[in-house]
């Protein structure tokens with residue numbers, strides 16, 4: 001049973017908006033574009049696991065995708081979390097092509113790319129173990145259930161990955177698997193944990209508690225990259241060719257490059273504003289950001305796009321939260 005479905009993380013949506021609003025020659029454009037590509041690749045890897053999860057027997061498992069909890073000191077995120085009445089399984093998902101070499105003697109993880117370049121990375125086995133430790137801590141603080149056994153796995157989701165470890169090592173193949181093996185691995189673990197350690201109602205309460213405490217990673221992205229509003233391009237993007245800025249004519253947006261016409265292209269721009277700058281906006285701020293000269297036109301657009309407003313006349317602020325939910 002899927003308790004929390006996989007959703008596109010708001011952090012990726014923010015990175016996309018930021019990438020769209022940085023000029024091609026901005027000094028941080030390339031870095032942010034690369035970060036966006038990395039995040040999207042990771043997200044696709046997580047999505048590709050979902051098919052194999054559908055082989056699990058329902059409703060034995062409560063499944064959570066991309067859950068993020070606070071252990072009292074730090075936040076921790078689990079790519080996929082499975083909870084049954086017998087055990088908990090934490091999965092760290094990796095989408096990397098090439099030879100992936102695990103050397104647990106040194107907690108070392110390296111990838112040899114298709115171009116034969118060796119790249120060191122943080123050890124995902126250790127990452128998954130850390131999540132196990134943090135989840136245990138969270139369970140002790142938030143519930144009476146600290147007796148559930150927890151297993152941690154690393155799941156490789158790239159079709160072009162070759163898994164390797166040092167000769168004779170037996171622990172790595174138990175911890176690191178290809179995604180196709182995931183349902184079988186779970187069956188294998190079930191044979192080690194035969195007894196129910198929590199009741200059916202405890203199972204339900206625990207899942208509810210996890211969902212309630214989920215807190216998505218939603219930072220101020222401009223601050224993260226040490227940027228400010230003046231770094232951002234203003235205007236409305238053409239929905240067809242991405243040209244910026246469209247021109248407002250006779251109640252519509254028209255694109256000077258491809259001549260596309262749109263009635264509501266400004267909604268995406270207001271969404272960008274909400275994601276990057278603030279979820280509240282005044283008429284003057286919107287005129288500037290949308291590049292509209294007429295405040296009465298802006299007033300009409302904001303009235304229709306916002307979920308509510310506060311204040312009167314010139315000091316009125318419109319709430320854009322409805323655009324990013």
Ligand SMILES: [Zn+2]
Pocket residue numbers: 238239240241242243255256257258259260
């Ligand atoms: Zn266009």
